[in-house]
Structure formats: C-alpha cells, structure tokens
Amino acid sequence: MSSAVRFRAAVTAAAAVLLLGSVAGCGADLARSNFQRTTVPPEPGGSGGTGPAPAGEITDAAVSAKALRLIEPCALLSAETFTGIGTPAEPRPSGWDRCAADVTDAGQKKIKISLEIGGIIIGPIEDAKTAVEGLPQLEKKDGDTCTVTAVTSKEPKSGIVLQVDYIGGDPCGAGRTAMQRLVKNLHSNPKKHPEPPGTVVGVDACASVDTAVVAEALGGKPNDPLPVGLHGCSIRSRTPQVMINFRPTSAPAEEEGASPVDLGGGVQGFAKTRVDDEPECTVTWQHRVIGKDEYDLDLAEQAEVDYNGGDGTPESDKSCDKAVKVAKSVVAKLPKA
Structure with missing residues (x-):
C-alpha cells in the first residue's frame, strides 16, 4: 500500500471513530448488583432525538464551521449537560475540538463520554430519521456504546459527535439528552477559545493557502479544497495531495x-520525507508559542503542510521543494501576533 493511500486511510479512520479511552469496568460489588437500567429522555418540549429530520441545506449560523472553530468543547461537558444522567468528573481536552469526560450515574455506574466538534461523518446523512434542536441527528448503537451525531454540514459531511460508553445503562438515551443540551448551549452563549493576536484557532485552513501555488505543486488544476475537521484541509489533483493542518501541541x-x-x-520550518523512496514530504513549524506544558516544554500552535505525490521518489518528484513552496504561501497568509 502506498504512503498516499495510508495517509488518507489514517485520516478517514481517525475521523470515523472517537476512542479517547477504554470503558472503565465497574467494581465487583456493582457488577453483582441489579441496578435499574437508566433511560434519560430528552427534556420536555425539546427536540432531542425526535422526528422528522429536517431536509435541505443546514443554514444555522451557530453551528457553521466558522462558529464551531472557536467553541471550547470541554465547556459543553458541564454538570448542566448531564443533569439527570450523572455527575461528571473534570473533562479532559484533546486539541481544540475534542474533549472527554467520565460521568458517574446514580447507581455508581461509569459512563465514558467522548466529544468531537466538527467531526467527519462516514456514511449517508440520509440515515438521519430524527432531529435535535433543528439539526438532523444520526444514532448508531453497538452493544454498550452509542454514537450520537448532530449534523452541522451536509457538504462536506460533518457534525458534533458524541460517543457514550455505558455498561448497564442506556447509552443512546443518555447521548440524545446530552446532545440536545449541547446544541441548545451552542444557540445561547457558549464558552469560546481565547483569540489572542496572531492565533490560528479561528483560521479556515482551506483559505490559508495560495491556490496558484497549490496548483503548481500538484501539477494541474486541483479539486475544490475539502475541509478535514475544523482545522485541516485537503486539496487534491488526481493522486497528488496537499494537506494543511493547525493544532496546539508540545511536540x-x-x-x-x-x-x-x-x-x-x-x-x-522543518522538512522531512516520511517514507523512503516515496514522494511524500511534511513541513512543520511553530506558528505561535502559547505557554508551557506540564513537562516545561513549549506549548505552541503548530502548522503543518504535507505534500503526497503520485509516483516517483522524493528526489525525482522534488517533494520537499513542493511542500516548502506551499508552506511559504501559508506562512504569508497567516495572522501575525
């Protein structure tokens, strides 16, 4: 399998499934107890998981990609979100758009919650039969796990993805109720990421590059840019591909x-050929230092441009030269502190 295929497969697989932690097992005493299975219905008068799913394009400004880039996901996993479901522990952030939390229900059963804002949807949106606060809602149950998705965009297909792992409970019922409250919060006054001068947290990666430079690197007129999550972008021309991504990291x-x-x-920046004898090169640089992490390493907003050619070798394709040219065009467009 070529590097290009592996790279795209990894992006798809990562977007398809949110697994931010394995399900914690209940203690021995709890496992022998017969607690009533918990089913938490949507709030009275709400529209969490009720039908029918709305047709047509989604024009809700509160859930547009521009708005969602700035949302602080951990703030959505608050005690109010889980009222009647359980008591949440301190949520754990992962990047700008993901967060996880452990919730304990009234019977002391553990619920694992994973949230991604702007997650890529795999599969047909037409499967949505119900709505949540005016948005199409998808639901998929697999044993004690349920993934509830509020569709925020039909093209590209993306949404707010909530995975609930709930042994001995009703994961879909808990997910529907929590999702309804999440979306209601987004329509009120949700907490947002700070926007200090120069930050790229609100930057559209697909608008951060010179299209003429990308076309030259790809060797032909590229397809329309395709968002990958809220902070990434993929641009292709047949097989060659350019990926742009922004993220906070101490790496x-x-x-x-x-x-x-x-x-x-x-x-x-720093350029690196990813796989020997395959035409792929990644250029990475620190855009802005945010502070220090727990190990006293620089925590920074990092930008990355990955060029993945169709065939040849890194030398014959001049892969790193192309990646550097694209990266230079991104640097020129990004906000300055």
Missing part, C-alpha cells in the same frame, strides 16, 4: 531526520 517541529528550511518572514 517539537524539529523531528529527528528533519531538515531546517526558511519559510520567509523570519519563520523557520
């Missing part, structure tokens, strides 16, 4: 085997 841009490159404007 250094200078990986082992990477070569320093000048990206202009005083920005130094």
Whole structure:
C-alpha cells in the first residue's frame, strides 16, 4: 500500500471513530448488583432525538464551521449537560475540538463520554430519521456504546459527535439528552477559545493557502479544497495531495531526520520525507508559542503542510521543494501576533 493511500486511510479512520479511552469496568460489588437500567429522555418540549429530520441545506449560523472553530468543547461537558444522567468528573481536552469526560450515574455506574466538534461523518446523512434542536441527528448503537451525531454540514459531511460508553445503562438515551443540551448551549452563549493576536484557532485552513501555488505543486488544476475537521484541509489533483493542518501541541517541529528550511518572514520550518523512496514530504513549524506544558516544554500552535505525490521518489518528484513552496504561501497568509 502506498504512503498516499495510508495517509488518507489514517485520516478517514481517525475521523470515523472517537476512542479517547477504554470503558472503565465497574467494581465487583456493582457488577453483582441489579441496578435499574437508566433511560434519560430528552427534556420536555425539546427536540432531542425526535422526528422528522429536517431536509435541505443546514443554514444555522451557530453551528457553521466558522462558529464551531472557536467553541471550547470541554465547556459543553458541564454538570448542566448531564443533569439527570450523572455527575461528571473534570473533562479532559484533546486539541481544540475534542474533549472527554467520565460521568458517574446514580447507581455508581461509569459512563465514558467522548466529544468531537466538527467531526467527519462516514456514511449517508440520509440515515438521519430524527432531529435535535433543528439539526438532523444520526444514532448508531453497538452493544454498550452509542454514537450520537448532530449534523452541522451536509457538504462536506460533518457534525458534533458524541460517543457514550455505558455498561448497564442506556447509552443512546443518555447521548440524545446530552446532545440536545449541547446544541441548545451552542444557540445561547457558549464558552469560546481565547483569540489572542496572531492565533490560528479561528483560521479556515482551506483559505490559508495560495491556490496558484497549490496548483503548481500538484501539477494541474486541483479539486475544490475539502475541509478535514475544523482545522485541516485537503486539496487534491488526481493522486497528488496537499494537506494543511493547525493544532496546539508540545511536540517539537524539529523531528529527528528533519531538515531546517526558511519559510520567509523570519519563520523557520522543518522538512522531512516520511517514507523512503516515496514522494511524500511534511513541513512543520511553530506558528505561535502559547505557554508551557506540564513537562516545561513549549506549548505552541503548530502548522503543518504535507505534500503526497503520485509516483516517483522524493528526489525525482522534488517533494520537499513542493511542500516548502506551499508552506511559504501559508506562512504569508497567516495572522501575525
């Protein structure tokens, strides 16, 4: 399997399933107890998991990609969201758009909650039969796990994805109720990420690059840019592909085997060929230092451009030269502190 195929498969697989932690087992005493299965219906008068699903395009500004990029996901996993479901522990953030929380119900059963805002939807949206606060709602149950998705965009297909792992309870009932409250919160006054000068948290990755530069790198007129989550973008021309991604991380841009490159404007990046003898190169750089993590490493907003060619070798395809040219065009367009 080529590097290009593996790269795209990894993106699809990561978007298809949110597994931010394995389900915690109940204690021995609880396992022998026969607690009543908990079913939490949507709030009276609400529209959580009720039908029919709305048809047509989704024009709700509160759940547009522009609005969702700024939403703080952990703030949505609040005690109010889980009223009648259980008591949540301190939520755990993962990047700008993911968060997880452990919830304990009245019978001391554990519920694992994983939330992704702007998650990619795999499968037909036409499967949505019900609505949540005016949005189509998808629901998929697999044993003690239920994934509830509020569709926020039909093209590209994306939404608010809530995975509930609930042994001995009703994961879909809990998911529907929590989702209704999440979406209601988004329509009121949701907490947002800070927007200090120069941050890329609200930047549309698909609008951050010069299309002419990408077309030259891809060797032909590219397809329309395709968002990958809220902070990434994929641009293709037949097989060659360019991926752009922004994320907060303490991982250094200078990986082992990477070569320093000048990206202009005083920005130094690092270029690295990912797989020997395959035409793929990734350029990574720190856009803005945010602070320090728990290990006293720089926590930064990191940008990445990955060029994945169709055939040849990194040398014959000049993969890193192309990745650097695209990265320079991104650096020139990003906000400055």
